[in-house]
Amino acid sequence: DVKVTQSSRYLVKRTGEKVFLECVQDMDHENMFWYRQDPGLGLRLIYFSYDVKMKEKGDIPEGYSVSREKKERFSLILESASTNQTSMYLCASSLQLAGYTFGSGTRLTVV
Amino acid sequence: ELKVEQNPLFLSMQEGKNYTIYCNYSTTSDRLYWYRQDPGKSLESLFVLLSNGAVKQEGRLMASLDTKARLSTLHITAAVHDLSATYFCAVDRGYNNNDMRFGAGTRLTVKP
Numbered sequence: 719d720v721k722v723t724q725s726s727r728y729l730v731k732r733t734g735e736k737v738f739l740e741c742v743q744d745m746d747h748e749n750m751f752w753y754r755q756d757p758g759l760g761l762r763l764i765y766f767s768y769d770v771k772m773k774e775k776g777d778i779p780e781g782y783s784v785s786r787e788k789k790e791r792f793s794l795i796l797e798s799a800s801t802n803q804t805s806m807y808l809c810a811s812s813l814q815l816a817g818y819t820f821g822s823g824t825r826l827t828v829v
Numbered sequence: 830e831l832k833v834e835q836n837p838l839f840l841s842m843q844e845g846k847n848y849t850i851y852c853n854y855s856t857t858s859d860r861l862y863w864y865r866q867d868p869g870k871s872l873e874s875l876f877v878l879l880s881n882g883a884v885k886q887e888g889r890l891m892a893s894l895d896t897k898a899r900l901s902t903l904h905i906t907a908a909v910h911d912l913s914a915t916y917f918c919a920v921d922r923g924y925n926n927n928d929m930r931f932g933a934g935t936r937l938t939v940k941p
Contacts, residue, residue, distance in 0.1 A: 749927045760933040768926045817874030
């Protein structure tokens with residue numbers, strides 16, 4: 719089975735800190751994604767990547783950046799964390815025309 | 830801009846009853862996915878529908894896709910408590926990058 723591993727299950731950060739969320743997948747998937755999940759809003763796409771060093775903005779990229787230096791790793795960076803970035807962050811990977819495999823999620827609280 | 834709407838958002842059912850969750854989307858696509866999320870857990874893939882008229886079934890759940898109507902349904906037959914979860918549909922924009930837009934989710938509670 720494909721496994722997608724997110725480095726932290728829970729994080730608490732202070733306003734203004736730079737935050738790194740790491741995601742690693744072990745099945746050579748081309749596509750990787752970062753979503754945030756908020757109650758009543760479903761999942762919203764922040765960034766995605768379809769190849770090493772390639773990245774595309776999703777619907778809510780403001781305040782975030784990403785890095786994909788290796789195929790298996792896709793990092794989400796909050797440049798200067800703010801309280802409105804408190805959320806559940808979900809990483810996913812996929813092959814073309816396949817359903818996503820999601821990581822277990824990182825619940826980030828910014829205080 | 831692709832928009833995905835699910836209804837109902839909340840659904841409380843008695844065990845043994847049937848019901849349908851609807852997923853409408855706003856732009857042309859023939860790739861639709863259903864996911865399940867249990868409380869406190871991440872999402873798991875249930876169904877992948879890749880053409881008009883596609884139908885997939887797994888146990889008491891059956892999903893279908895009508896691309897002309899831009900509508901997918903998730904039908905629940907003879908519900909049992911174990912089906913209690915939140916169900917999401919997601920639509921692929923079709924640009925070959927497999928990036929999806931999700932509905933808000935339907936929280937299903939099955940009561941004895």
